[in-house]
Amino acid sequence: xxxxxxxxxxxxxxxxxxxxxxxxxxxxxxxxxxxxxxxxxxxxxxxxxxxxxxxxxxxxxxxxxxxxxxxxxxxxxxxxxxxxxxxxxxxxxxxxxxxxxxxxxxxxxxxxxxxxxxxxxxxxxxxxxxxxxxxxxxxxxxxxxxxxxxxxxxxxxxxxxxxxxxxxxxxxxxxxxxxxxxxxxxxxxxxxxxxxxxxxxxxxxxxxxxx
Ligand code: NAP
Numbered sequence: 001x002x003x004x005x006x007x008x009x010x011x012x013x014x015x016x017x018x019x020x021x022x023x024x025x026x027x028x029x030x031x032x033x034x035x036x037x038x039x040x041x042x043x044x045x046x047x048x049x050x051x052x053x054x055x056x057x058x059x060x061x062x063x064x065x066x067x068x069x070x071x072x073x074x075x076x077x078x079x080x081x082x083x084x085x086x087x088x089x090x091x092x093x094x095x096x097x098x099x100x101x102x103x104x105x106x107x108x109x110x111x112x113x114x115x116x117x118x119x120x121x122x123x124x125x126x127x128x129x130x131x132x133x134x135x136x137x138x139x140x141x142x143x144x145x146x147x148x149x150x151x152x153x154x155x156x157x158x159x160x161x162x163x164x165x166x167x168x169x170x171x172x173x174x175x176x177x178x179x180x181x182x183x184x185x186x187x188x189x190x191x192x193x194x195x196x197x198x199x200x201x202x203x204x205x206x207x208x209x210x211x
Contacts, residue, residue: 001025001026001027001028002026002027002028002066002067002100002182003027003028003030003048003064003065003066003067004021004027004028004029004030004065004066004067004068004069004182005030005032005050005061005062005065005067005068005069006018006021006029006030006031006032006068006069006071007032007054007068007069007070007071007072007086007090008032008070008071008072008073008105009029009031009032009033009042009049009071010031010033010034010035010038011071011072011073012148012150012171013071013105013148013171013174013175013178014031014071014072016171016172016174016175017029017069017071017175017178017179018031018042018047019175020175020176020179021179022045022047024179026183027179027182028048029047029048030047030048030049030050030065031047031048031049031050032049032050032052032061032072033049033050033051034051034052034053034054035051036051038051039051054072054081054082054085054086054087054089054090055078055081055082055085055086058089058090058093059093060093061090061093062090062093062094062096062097062099063097065094065097065099066099066100067099067100067101067102067103067182068090068094068099068101068102068103069103069105069178069179069182070087070090070102070103070104070105070129071105071178072086072087073105076119076122079121079122079124079125080121080125083122083125083126083129084125084126084128084129087104087129087132087133088128088129088132091129091132091133091136091138094136094138095136095137095138099138100139101138101139101140101141101181101182101188102133102136102138102139102140102141103140103141103143103178103181103182103187104129104130104133104140104141104142104143105143105145105174105178106126106129106130106142106143106144106191107122107123107126107144107145108144108145108146108163108166108193108195109123109126109144109166110123110126110127110130110144111127111144111162111191112127113126113127130142130191134191139188139189140188140189140190141181141182141187141188141189141190141191141192141208142190142191142192143174143177143178143181143192143194144191144192144193144194145169145174145177145193145194145195146163146166146167146168146169146193146194146195147166147167147168147169148168148169148170148171148174149168149169149170149171150170150171151168151170151172152170152172153170153171153172153173153175153176154170154173154196155173155176155200155201156173156196156197156198156199156200156201156204157169157173157177157194157195157196157197157199157201157204158194158195158196158197158198158199158204159177159192159193159194159197159199159204159205159207159208160192160193160207161191161192161193161208161209162193163193163194163195166195167195167196168195168196169194169195169196170196173194173196173201174194176201177194177201177205180201180202180205181205184202184205184208186205186206186208186209187205187208190208190209192207192208
């Protein structure tokens with residue numbers, strides 16, 4: 001079993017990732033949360049937790065961890081402190097303990113924040129975190145979804161290194177794609193965009209190619 005640290009495990013996507021990993025025979029989720037009171041919902045299911053705030057000292061958090069999924073985010077409130085610097089801090093620690101793969105929940109538009117009409121600062125922070133990860137020594141998958149919805153997942157997406165138009169995708173399908181990126185070797189050293197679509201996630205992921 002591989003130990004998977006999920007940053008942002010209490011978030012809407014994070015919780016779905018934890019649920020998928022909990023049901024998997026290959027992965028053991030370790031929920032990174034930032035409040036003591038969030039522990040109970042995980043520990044009552046025998047899920048390991050680590051309580052840390054990405055704005056503070058997080059040293060030691062990757063000890064014993066095989067792979068990381070970064071699904072944390074400040075919701076636009078502290079994009080530099082959390083989405084950018086928090087991610088970079090976790091990338092540095094992951095490098096230090098030589099984890100096997102870092103899966104980043106990024107966003108469509110993070111490739112060229114200056115072209116965005118809105119959310120420029122958020123996208124700039126995501127861009128900087130993504131670039132930092134790409135230039136690290138880590139194996140990575142950078143997954144860039146469109147707007148997230150709470151619609152039930154369909155298990156089907158469209159995926160490409162750069163999609164032609166923007167759109168939506170359910171958090172369910174994003175979580176599925178992130179988890180598949182952990183063990184699908186075609187996602188190694190990759191950056192790709194996803195939206196809801198017609199292709200099974202597993203099939204769509206065969207289209208991923210390394211950068
Ligand atoms: P969410 O529900 O707001 O989850 C974000 C998680 O990050 C929460 O669990 C939050 O903790 C945690 N967090 C915030 N600040 C933190 C800190 N300082 N230290 C540690 N953890 C911290 O967001 P979501 O809907 O799951 O989306 C996840 C990410 O997807 C977003 O952050 C964004 O980067 C990306 N994304 C979003 C969209 C969209 O349309 N919304 C589109 C593309 C990509 P608490 O639970 O304690 O608040």
